[in-house]
Each structure stands twice: as C-alpha cells, then as structure tokens.
Amino acid sequence: MADDVRLKPMAWVLIIIVVLGLVALGLYQGRDYIFPTGQKGGEVSKEDLGGKVEAPDTTGVTTVKEYKFVPKEVLPPVKGAANYRALRDNTVVMGLNVWAGWAPIFYANGGTDPNPNSLFAKKYGFKVAIKIIDSPSASINAFAAGDVHVTAWTLDMIPLFYEQLKADSRALPRAFLQVDWSNGGDGLVVREAIKSVADLRGKKVALAQHSPSHYLLLNLLINSGLQPSDVDFKFTEDAFQAAAAFSADRSLAGCVSWAPDIYKLSEVRGNKLLVSTATANKLISDVMFARADFVRDNPKIVDGLVRGFFDAADELKNEANKKKAAALMGKAYGLPADEAVNMLGDAHTTNYAENRDFFMNQNNPTNFERYWETASTLYMKLGSIASTVRFDQVADFSFIKALENVEPYASSRDEYTVTFTPKGVSSIKAEATEILTNTQQIHFYPNSSELFYKNADGGLYDPNATKILEEVGRLVGQFGMARVVIEGYTDSSMKGFVPFDAVRDLSMSRANAVKEELVKRFKLQPNQFSVAGEGWNKELEPGNHALNRRVEIKVYPLEQQ
C-alpha cells in the first residue's frame, strides 16, 4: 500500500535543500560554539598599568619605605612531604640557560660540575650541579618534576610559570635573589624607516612569545600608546629564530632578540637598533627561584646561595677573575673565550644593596612588585594566563632581609645608577630622535599647575593624577639610562585672549610639577629630566581641549659618555 506513495524527484530535491539549509543555518547560528575563535588578546588600558593604588596618595614620599610584612606569613603554605629529588652528596641541582648574567654563579661554582673546592662548598657546605637547559618549558618541566631544585629566569616569565605550577603547592616558585638586570642583552632591531616605537603600528615584528623579548616589546608599545593588537606579532620558537627570520624576511619591520644577534643585525645596512636594555636598563631582570618545598626544608642552603652569589659578585670586580668566569661560561656554553668575555657586558650583576632596593623598597619604580604586577597584568590581558596572584605569593625576601646587618653585604651601595648632567631640551632633540612618546592627559585646574588640586568639596580635581604618576614613574624607572623630556601643553581655549608667553609659562610649570612630583615620589634624579612648555602648540586634535591639555613624556637615548 505504502509502496504507491512515491515522492516526485522535485520533492526530494526540495527536501534535501531544506535539510541542507537547516544544517547550514544551525552551523552558522552555532558558529561561536562549534568553531570558537579562541582566546583573543584584550585591550590594555593605561589604568591597568597604573598599579593597584588603593587611594590617591597626595603626600608623596621622600624616604625609602620598606615592606613591613614577613614573607613566611604571607606566602602560600607548602603542604605534604617534599617532592623534589633528594640531594645526592649534598648537591643542589640548578637549571640555567645560556646567558651572560650567570657569571657569579659559574665563578662561585668553578664551572658546571659539583665541586668540593667551590666557594659554595668551602664557605657554605653544599655543592651545586649546573644543568644547561636553554628551553624555558623544558626547564620548568624539570623544576615541576623536582629534578631541578633551583633555577633562574626573567621575572616577567614567572607569572606564566606560576600558572603551570600552581596545581602543587610544593612546586610553587619562591623568588629569593635578584641576579641581574639585562644591560644591553635584549633589544629591538628595526628597518631604517621606523623612527620610533609608534611607527611599528600595523607592521610585522618577529619575536619569541612569552619571553623577555615579548615583555620588552609589550612595554614599549603600551608606553607609546599602542595596543598589542596594533602590531602583527610573528612568534618564533626562540630569540635566535626571530633574528634569523628578520634577516631572511624583508617584510618584517623589526625583531626583538638577544645580544650578540641584535648588534650583528643592526650593523647590516638598512637596519638599526631602536632600543636595547642598555637604555631601558631596568626593564628586564633575572631572578633566582627555588621550589617551595626545597626552600622550606633547606633554608641554610638558600642562604648560602644568596651569600655565595654576593661573595662571587664582589670578586668579579677583579679583571682576572672576570676572565676566569668567562672561560668557565664559554666552556659550558660552547663559546670561544673572547666571545664569552664580551658577553659579560650584557648583564649588570645586582649586589646586595640593589637586591634590597628591588625586593623591599616600596618606592622603587622598578621594584619586584611593580615588575610582577606589570608582567602579570599584561599576560592576563593578552589571555596568556587565566588569573594573577600578588607579588607577595612569590617574592621571598626573607633571605635578603636577614643580611641587613651582616657585613660586607650591609655596607654595599647601589652601583647601577648613572649620574646625569643637566641638559636642555633643544640640545637633546638636536642629537637624537626619541625612542618613544608617552602622552598623558592630566587635568589641571584652569590656570593652576597644582597636580593635586583639591575641589571645594575636598576631592581631587583630577583623581587619576596618582595613577598617571605611577605609570610614568615606572616608565622613567625602566629607562634608567635615558634622558626624559617632559613637555607641557595647554588647550587653545584662550587663544586670542592671552599672549602665547603666558600659556607657555603655564604649560612649563605644569611639566615642572610632574617632574618634581616624580623626583620626590620615586627618588629619581632631577637631572634625568628636561622640561619644556609648549603652550597650545601641536594640538593633537584642534578644538578638543580635554585631549590637548596634556603632558608628553619623551624618552631619548643617553648620549655616549
């Protein structure tokens, strides 16, 4: 019976069309679920990097202010029995990559092998085995497995590691020593046409993802008012590949890489080194950290590592000892001796005073806390990590603090700060083009140059002033070897009513107010700054008074001394 009911071919075609249409519609409607586009990097706003300021602090600070808390009480507790590989023959296993900054460690240990005659063994009673592990992920895998007890990487990478290690409280990183600041070891090489960082908008740049290169570029972009999405990142496996890609592929406008590649590349015609950590000398720092269970169970060894490091760093001031350290590193890295000597200059070893300033001084614009918060915030905004923790979950400055009255450490002095000589804006500009320009809209009360001008009700006229100062303070702190020009601008609302000289003076005193506040708040050198009043010159957008009332912070390379 049913056999008689036959559909005509046309009907079949119609049914198929309808079914296909429904399927296509379903796929289209559900595209975000069936083909999600993945995590996209979000925007990074200026407020993100303004720090987590609780309340506007209008008093400013003139002295060093140290943290009062005790790390042990704040750090996440370690649960269970230790899970690292038991020390054989009292030997600590330390994973290190190929980098100049480890010179004091190599020197103290007399090479990579456990050594009964090493400084660590003779003075502090334990041995160290150095394993060269160049890949960050391999290194952190070994750390997670407990095969490596102690390692050192740049602080900006530790939030990424933390994300991986947080599943086991025993493997959490405890940062106890600042090893060095990158001092020319990292840099951005560009084609000649790129005059400043802002010119990278829409261009391709090769670099290794989630590395100090990435952190360097992100900071430069954000400080220049660009979003990460404004630049086409071409991610390579490591910095060497980024350099290789840059020389092979002319379509790349820049690459972030390491010494010596950045210097070799910049010697090629048509290329130049736009900025390196020789100028941004407090932007990238290496920090030594150990497994939490290891620190808990071996405080004497950690103390010995810290002291031994400072002892060796002191001995490395001697040229002959430097050569010795370079030879040991050259052997471990497979480099010729002279190349190893040259690479020593890429990093500045941080002494006790500098460590203390880094870990404990709340007012240091480039301290651990600010560095950690900046890196965590950037990587979270980019979607690289799902959550962030506070710096005090990682920084364990108890070993540094314990030495505050111990000689010779206690009497050491900061040796990484240059003394600036005063210089006029016009001569700075005549000698070089700026590396980047950071534009800030600070709202001054009309005709006032008071940064913390209070309204009649007692509230601040510009409640964002503290945040802006915080952000600029970090920027200036990072560029410890650069000249900073602060240009004040007014709006043009009074054009035609008052003489230009009057607004120029007003904008000059506004720029000065910013400078004075930065100097006071962060203990920066006044001579690093040069100020200029530009009045209503160079409007960003004619008629947009709120936008035009601003200060521009321009960073210039320091002249050769």
Add this chain to the structure above:
Amino acid sequence: MKTALRKGLSRPVAIGLQVGSVAAILLLWFAVTAGSPEERFLSPLTLPSPGEVLAQIKSLWFDAALTRSIGWSMTRILLGFGLAAVVGIPLGILAGCLRSVEAWLRPITIFLRNIPIAALIPLTLVWFGLGESQKVFFIFIACVGFVVFDTTAAVLEVDERYVQTAWTLGAKPQHVVWKVLIPLALPAIFNSLRLLFGLAFGYIVLAELIDAKFGLGYIIQIAQRRGPREHIYLVLFVITIIAFAIDRFLFWLQKKLFPYMFAEE
C-alpha cells in the same frame, strides 16, 4: 599453548581484550592520581588526574579553539603531503621505469629519508619565512623522499612476467608503463601513502612550532609553555582519534579501489 600461536580471535574476545586494556590503563591512571595534590603517588604536575584532564575540555574547545586548530592543521598536512604526492609519485614511477633516473635520485632520497626532521625547522624558516608556506614545505620536505622511494619500490616490485607478457603481445614502451607497471603498482603505492600520511600527521607538532596562530601542534606548544598541561593530553587523544579515523577511511577507500587485493580475506 602451541594452538594459540597465530590463531585468530573471535570478534567479541578481541573487543573484550581491547576494552580491558583501556580499562586497565584508566584504572592505573586513577590510582596513581587519586587524592589531594600533595598526597598523590604522582604530583599533578607529573600527571594530572583523569578528572582534571576532562575538566579542561571546555577550555580546549573554546579558549584554544580546538575545531579551528584541527582545520588549520589538516589544511597544512593535506597541502604539504598532497604536494609531496604530486611531486613524488611521478618521480617515483619514472625512477621505477628507468634505472638511470633511479640512480640519479637515489642519493637525494637517501638524504631526505635520513635527515633529522627537527633540524629542518630553522632551515625552512630561513628559506620560506614565517608564513604558511614554511609549515607546508616543512611537511613536504619531510615526506617527499619517502614517497619517491616507496613509489619506486612499488614499480620495481611489479613481477617481470607481466612486463614480458606485454612485450610478447607487441606492446610499446608507453603501453608497458601505462597499462602494466602503473596499474599493477598502484595498490602498493596507495598503501604506502596511507602509512606515510600517518607520518605526516606526526610532523604537525614540529611544523607548528613557528608563528602558528592556530593548530594542534601550536596548542601543545602553548600548553607546554604556560599551561594548562591537560591540553597536551587532550590534544594527543584528539590527534590519535583523527589519525585513526583517517587511516580507517583510507583503508576503506583502498578496499573500494582495489577490491582484488582483499578478495581472499
């Protein structure tokens, strides 16, 4: 036990054993990862528990864009491998027919079949830049030597008596090539392509080490660098499932195309 040697199994028994093996591994996995993170036999950093791995499926699907990544990886593999087949098969047939060509190609195929593939990454980067072509050519270079070699072997293995029969029937050289050698070598060529495709699939992790915005290999690389590590395990399962499905599809196709090869089973 003599009787069990090489003896076939009934289907239910075979399936039972397969299920049992998976169950045993799962059980072991549960056992060594049970308890709070610090009290387990294995730290979650060494091996996450099955529950922890499953909990990351959502983030693998959405945050890591699994489906898009599969699409990108498949495109790269198909292009690279397809190119290797398009170049390799004609060359292989030519080499199988003419010993002079075979001799000429031999050093090249020996080289291509023996180089450590990972060493090609920096070289392809310098030759092809950072874009898609680098990934496609990486897979091409990794596979083409094997395709040429296997194709040559397949042609050479055609029994000489078929060729002789064709000659006695008055065939011209082009007839021998088109009507005897190629048709008789095709099943073996197809079979080797099926196996080599699995090889190409394995290279995707290496191919996507540089500047991949999506891809299965890229997911593994990112998970290694900053977690979640559970993605690595999940992607390994996904790759296995896809590779197995493709292999079964090609096997089915093989049966359809060359039914006479499977007639006896």
